[in-house]
Amino acid sequence: MARGGPLAGLRVLEIAGIGPGPFCGMLLADLGADVVVAERIAPGDERLDLGPASIVNRGKRSISVDLHSAQGVALVLDLVEHCDALIEGMRPGTMERLGLGPQVCLERNPRLVYGRVTGWGQQGPLAHAAGHDLNYVALSGALWYAGQPDAAPIAPPTLVGDIGGGALYLAVGLLAAVMNVRAGGRGQVVDAAIVDGSAHMMNLLLGFRATGQLVSERGASLLDGPHWYNTYRCADGRLISVGPLEAKFYRLLLDKLGLAQDPAFATQYDKDAWPELRARFAALFAKRTCEEWCALLEGTDACFAPVLNPEEAAKHPHMAARGVYSSQDGLLQAGPAPRFSGTPADVPGAIPSRGADTEAVLRDWIDHDPGTR
Secondary structure, eight states: OOOOSTTTTOEEEEEOOSTHHHHHHHHHHHTTOEEEEEEESSOOOTTTOOGGGOGGGTTOEEEEEOTTSHHHHHHHHHHHTTOSEEEEOSOTTHHHHHTOSHHHHHHHOTTOEEEEEESSOSSSTTTTSOOOHHHHHHHHTTTTTSSOTTSOOOOOTTIIIIIIIIIHHHHHHHHHHHHHHHTTOOOEEEEEEHHHHHHHTTHHHHHHHHTTSSOSSTTSSTTTSOTTSEEEEOTTSOEEEEOOOSHHHHHHHHHHHTOTTOGGGSOTTOGGGHHHHHHHHHHHHTTSOHHHHHHHHTTSTTOEEEOOOHHHHHHSHHHHHHTOEEEETTEEEEOOSSOOSSSOOOSOOOOOOTTTTHHHHIIIIIITOOOOO
């Protein structure tokens, strides 16, 4: 299947799962890869099977496979022989028990990049324990600063762990390994553990920690304590955010708020004053509606933005001008990212029904494989 985008020509076989694996497959499909998702003959947990609302399956082709039958395993291995990369997100050891582990697959295709995404990783004391996004980012340290001192930390669902620490690191790993193969190297296994990725994402903050700008106490550091780096509720109940980290932007915000001459706000980095000034900001922002604050601050260098839900974000003039969101298949969806000047991605493909492309995939990948990769 020919698609436009920088990954056109890349073939990826995805063993159906949940969370980061399918998201990684969607990202690669968005950028032009031919991603085939191998779905079980029998549907899985219906709470997790979104059917026609499975946006993470957009642009892919779907085949039905019985992974517990010899014929199904043989079919997957035939496809493995003709693809560049494989994605699987099962518990460690599951693919091996099915007869589809890395050793078997790499014997069939020595150039294969075998991508594995899990929460805890393939090795370690917790490798075989159940868990989900929240657990992984809790253990890795990535959840710690996601909250104020008077409340338990909570992260945006799936974004820090499943997507950031899992899917995106798996995508980078797969593409790096494919580049290595195309430079003359051999296929290999990519172990993308969410605990590894989400911990790696902490390195910028750990740099702040090394200089004393980030401390263990929540609400007392550069990016979670100041009055000028926070969210506030407006008179209409909606929320806005301010974040003028640099002094010149902070001065502009104070000027816009009529506080430029107030000595209490003169020292931006006085940590002892932050709690009181947060309360003053909260009282001030509560006096006007979100729309009024947008009229005053949006588009300036005061480092301001309203806090929007997805539907509101889709309609915001900036997001609309960039075409970030669209409605396809009756679903609100965000478009491919990042963007490429020379090899732009196509409009995201449709969401396939289970097994709809089995015959086409077998014909394209196996019967008429060009054998030029």
